[in-house]
Amino acid sequence: MLKNASKYKKNSIFALLNLTIMENNVPQEWNKFYLKDVSFVNLMMRRIYNVLIVANPYDAFMLEDDGRIEEKIYNEYMELGLRYPPTFTQVSTTEEAAGVLRSTIVDLVICMPGNADNDAFDVARDIKGKFPNIHCVVLTPFSHGITKRMQNEDLSIFDYVFCWLGNTNLILSIIKLIEDKMNLEHDIQEAGVQMILLVEDSIRFYSSILPNLYNYILEQSKNFSKEALNRHAATMRMRGRPKVVLARTYEEAKKLYDKYSDNTLGVISDARFPLKSAAKAFGNVVDEDVQPKHATDTFGREKCPDAGLQLFRYIRKNDSFVPLILESSESENRAKAEAEGFRFVDKNSKKMSVDLRRLMEEHMGFGDFIFRDPKTHEEIMRIRSLKELQDNIFNIPNDSMLYHISRNHMSRWLCARAIFPVSAFLKHVTWQKLQDVDAHRQIIFDAIVQYRHMKNLGVVAVFDRMKFDKYAHFARIGEGSLGGKGRGLAFLDNIIKRHPEFNQYENATVQIPKTVVLCTDIFDEFMMSNNLYPIALSDASDEEILKHFLHAQLPDSLIADFFTFFEATKSPIAIRSSSLLEDAHYQPFAGIYSTYMIPYLEDKYQMLQMLACAIKGVYASVFYRDSKAYMTATSNVIDQEKMAVILQQVVGKDYGDRFYPTMSGVLRSLNYYPIGDETAEEGIASLALGLGKYIVDGGQTLRVCPYHPTQVLQTSEMEMALRDTQTQFYALDMQHVGEDFKVDDGFNILKLRVKDAVEDQSLTYIASTFDPYDQVINDGVYETGRKLITFASVLQHGVVPLPELMQMSMKSGSEAMRRPVEIEFACNINDDKTCEFYLLQIRPIVDAKEMLDEDVKAIPDADCLLRSHNSLGHGISEDVTDVVYVKYDDQFSAMNNFYVADDIERINRKFLAEGKNYVLIGPGRWGSSDHYLGVPVKWPHISAARVIVEVALKNYNIDPSQGTHFFQNLTSFGVGYFTVDTNTEEGGFVNKEILDAMPAVEETQYVRHVRFEHPMRILMDGKKQEGAVLLPGSQVTAPRPK
DSSP, X not given: OOTTGGGSOTTSOOOEEEEEOOOTTSOGGXXXXXXXXXXXXXXXXXXXXXXXXXXXXXXXXXXXXXXXXXXXXXXXXXXTTOOOOOEEEEEOSHHHHHHHHHHSOOSEEEEEOOSSOSHHHHHHHHHHHHOTTSEEEEEEOOOHHHHHXXXXXXXXXXXXXXXXXXXXXXXXXXXXXXXHHHHHHXXXXXXXXXXXXXXXXXXXXXXXXXXXHHHXXXXXXXXXXXXXXXXXXXXXXXXXXXXXXXXXXXXXXXXXXXXXXXXXXXXXXXXXXXXXXXXXXXXXXXXXXXXXXXXXXXXXXXXXXXXXXXXXXXXHHHOSSSOEEEEESOTTHHHHHHHTTOEEEETTOTTHHHHHHHXXXXXXXXXXXXXXXXXXXXXXXXXXXXXXXXXXXXXXXXXXXXXXXXXXXXHHHHHHTTOHXXXXXXXXSOTTTOOXXXXXXXXXXXXXHHHHHHHHTTOOEXXXXXXXXXXXXXXXXXXXXXXXXXXXXXXXXXXXHHOGGGGOOTTEEEEOXXXXXXXXXXXXXXXXXXXXXXXXXXXXXXXXXXXXXXXXXXXXXXXXXXXXXXXXXXXXXXXXXXXXXXXXXXXXXXXXXXXXXEXXXXXXXXXXXHHHHHXXXXXXXXGSHHHHHHHHHTTOOGGGOOEEEXXXXXXXXXXSSEEEOSEEEEEESOOSSOOTTOOGGGOEEEEESSOTHHHHTTOOOEEEOXXXXXXXXXXXXXXXXXXXXXXXXXXXXXXXXXXXXXXXXXXXXXXXXXXXXXXXXXXXXXXXXXXTTTTEEEESOOSSSEEEEOOHHXXXXXXXXXXXXXXXXXXXXXHHXXXXXXXXXXXXXXXXXXXXXXXXXXXXXXXXXXXXXXXXXXXXXXXXXXXXXXXXXXXXXXXXXXXXXXOOXXXXXXXXXXXXXXXXXXXHHHHHHHTOOEEEEEESOTTOXXXXXXXXXXXXXXXXXXEEEEEEOSSOOOOOOTTGGXXXXXXXXXXXXXXXXXXXXXXXXXXXXXXXXXXXXXXXXXXEEEEEEEEEEEEEETTTTXXXXXXXXXXXXXXXXX
C-alpha cells in the first residue's frame, strides 16, 4: 500500500486498481498493492494573468525593447507549450496606476526605480497600502547608485528584487516563481508534486540562475508530457512539473524543507548566505545592538560562510538520497562539498549553467534515464519513456540495477516526470527492505503496467505505434468523430474507470476489448480520393457498390498502424460500423450497417488484406439499399452520414478451426415482462453460448433477471427446459481466409449445434445434462445425456460473479446515461473459475413504440373496452380493429377447450394471410397443456395476436399464468399479455356487453370474431404493469405520469 497516502487529498479524482503479482519471489508485503491515480486538472489553479509595470518612460521603453515584451513572452509560452500568457499594462505615475487598478484585476506589479527619483517606490507603497494582497516585485538595472539607495529603502513590501539586464525570459521566470509559490501547498497535497529548493541570497545570481533553471524544467516538462495519451492530457500533465522555491536565508530554507521534505526533488544552494533575516528588508526587524560576526550583504544581513554546508548536513541526516548541489564562487568549497558527498558547481565557471544542467540530469531525474556500470560509470542503456523502461527492465545487468535501486534513482526519475503514483510506491520499496534484484524488477514492471492500464482507462488516446502494446487499451487514428458506437465504447470505458467496484472480485476482471477507432475523417478521405460518391449515391445494387468499394484504396499510412494493432491484440478482429447517427442518444440506428469479423493469421499481409476488405465493406454498407431506405424513413440525409470504423479484439477462445466466447449477452435495464417478484426496474438479461450475433439475430436465448438469478422460467419445468433452451450457436470460422467479402457480413460465421461445443469442452460452467432414464436435469456436464445451456453454475451456484457484474453494468450504465439502456457484453469463463467480462456496447432504449407518455391508470373506465392492472408488455398500438374472444359466462365449462383451440387456430391463419393483428380474449391460461386450466393452443396458433387477455371467472378461477407457456415468444415479438380477474374490484374488467352487441365477422359455437370500424388504442405501461384497450373514438389523452 502507499505509505504516504495520507498526504493526498481524499477528494481528488482517483481510481483504485489492485494488482496481484504472480511471481513467487516477491514478498507478501508488495504482492498486492494499490496505485492511486492523480488528476492534473486541479493543479496550478492560481495564475498570473495581468501584470502592471510601473516605470518611467525611458525604463518602460528599455523594457519594451521597441514594444516587443508581450510578443516575446507570448513566443516563450508557445515554444514551451504553456497556456495563458499574461497581458502587460504600463504606467509611470500613481494616478495612472490607481486608474488601472480600479478598472482591472492585477495579479502582479513590477516596479522599476529610475535613476532620477523614487517615484516607483512611492507608487508601489501606495499600491500596497490599498491592495495589500497584490504581488510586488522590484526589477532594477544594478548600478552603484541604485545599490546604495536600496540600502536605505524599506523593501519589506516587495516579494522579490531582481536584477534586470534586458532578458525577457527573466520576466517569465518571475511569473513562474510567483505562480509556484501560490500553488505549492495545494499541489503537493493534491498530487504529490515535487519541489526544487533554490537557496540563494545574491540578487544578481538568482536573477541569472532562475531563467536557466526554469528553461530546463519547462523543457523537461514538455518532454515528459509525451507520456500522455492525447494532446489535452499532455497539456494537463505539464502542470505536474517540479516547482521552484527560492529561499534567501538558512532559516527560510530549513522551514521550507521541513514542511515539504517528502516532496523535495533536490536542493541547489549557495555556500555563503545569512542564517537569519536580520535586516529591515523583506519584512524583518533590525536589531541595532547585535554586532555581526560575519560580513554583511547589501541589506546589512549577516552572511555565514558555511551556511550551505550546514543546511546540507541537516538535510542529509533526514534523507540519504535527495540530490544536494552546492554552488559557490569560492573554489576551496569544492573540496569541502565533495568530501561530504555533495555535488559542486563553480559560480565563476563560464559553463556554469551547463554544469548545473548536467548535474540535474544525472541526479534529479531529468532527461533520459541512463543505466550505468557502477564500476566504470559508463552508459549501459538509455531509457526515454515509461514504455521503454517496461520493455527493458528485465534486460538490465544485475549490478547496474542494484546501483540504481539502492540510490532511489528510479523513483526520482519517475517523480521528475510527474508519474507520482508509481514513484511514491517505489520510494518505499527500498533495498534495505527487499534485497532481491529480480523481485525489484518484477515490482517495477508490474507497477508500470498497472499505471499504464489505469491511465488508459476511460481515455481516448491518440494511436501511437511506439506506445500501443498489449497493455494499451483504446486509441483513435485520425482527427474526426468516433461515431456513435465508438463514443459508446469510450463512455463504457469511462464508466469502468469511475466505478472501481467493477474490479472488486478476485476471480473477475471487467474491461472493454482492445479497441482502435478509425475516425470519420479517414472515411471522408477514402470517399474523396477514390471518387466513390457517384456510384455510392446511385441506384446500383448492393453487390455492385461493394465491388467498387473493394477495388478502392485505403491510405497507405494505415498499414504500419494495423501491423502494430495485430501485434498488440494477437486475436481475431471485429470490424464494426460506428456511424455518426448510430447509437446516437435519440436515434436508434442499431443493426443497419455491417459488422465483419476476421480470423487471426500468422501471415500478417494476408490478415492486412482481409482487414482492408472488411473496412471497405463497412464503408460500403452506408450506401446499401436498406440504409438508404432507413435514412429516408428517419428523415436523415445520407450525405450527412459519416462512418467511423471500430477495430476491436473479438472476445472468445480459440478452439482450432472456430473461435467464440463462453457466453454473450444483452442487458436491458428495463424489463417490460417481469414475472413473479421481479420488477420492471430490475432489468432483464438474454444470455447465449457463442457470438452475440446469435442474440441479435433472434436466436433462442436464456432470459434471466440479474437480481433473481435463481428464478429462470425456461428451466423451471423440464418440458420447457428441453423445448425453450438454446440448441445452436455462432462461432467465427478460423479457416475461412481470403478476400471473397460479401454484402452479408455473416459469410464467415459458422452456425453450430450445442453438441459441437461439447467437443470443444467449452460448456463446463454453463450447461446442465438431461438424464433420459431418470427424467431429471443435473447441473453440470456429464458424459451421457443431452446438454442444455442453462448457465446454472454461474447463475445459481456462483462460480463467477455474473449476476453482480450484470447488476453493476445496468445500474452504472443507466445512471450515467440518465435513461434506460441496453448493454451488450461477452464473457470468457476459464477452467480455474476466473472470468473476463467485456462490455461491448451501450445504447439508450428509445424504441418509438416504447415512448409511452400517458398515465394509463388515469384513463376513465368508460373509455376502455378492457383494462388490466396486471399486464406484461410496453408501448402503444393504434392499428388493430379486430377482437377474437371465447364465448364465456359464469357457467363456462372447460370441457370444450380443445374445440376452442381448433377454431382459434383457423381464425389465426386468416389473420396471418392478411398480415393483420387482433386482440384475443378468453378464460383461463392460454397455452396450457392441461385443457382444464385453459385453451391448449401452441404459439403458432395465436401468433397474430397483438394482445392476449386471460380472464378469471367465478366458477373458473385459475391462477394467472402471466403467459409463461410462450413467454419467449411474447418477449421476442413484443406481444402484450393482460390478466383480468372478474372476482375482485381491483382485478380489471372486460366490457363484454359491447362485444356481444356487435355484429360478428365470424361466429362458431365457441368463438366470436368482431371488427370495429376504426382502430382501437392499445396502451401498455410495462413499468407499472397497467394495460388498457381503448374504444375507438374515445379521444382521451391521459396526463403524463408524475
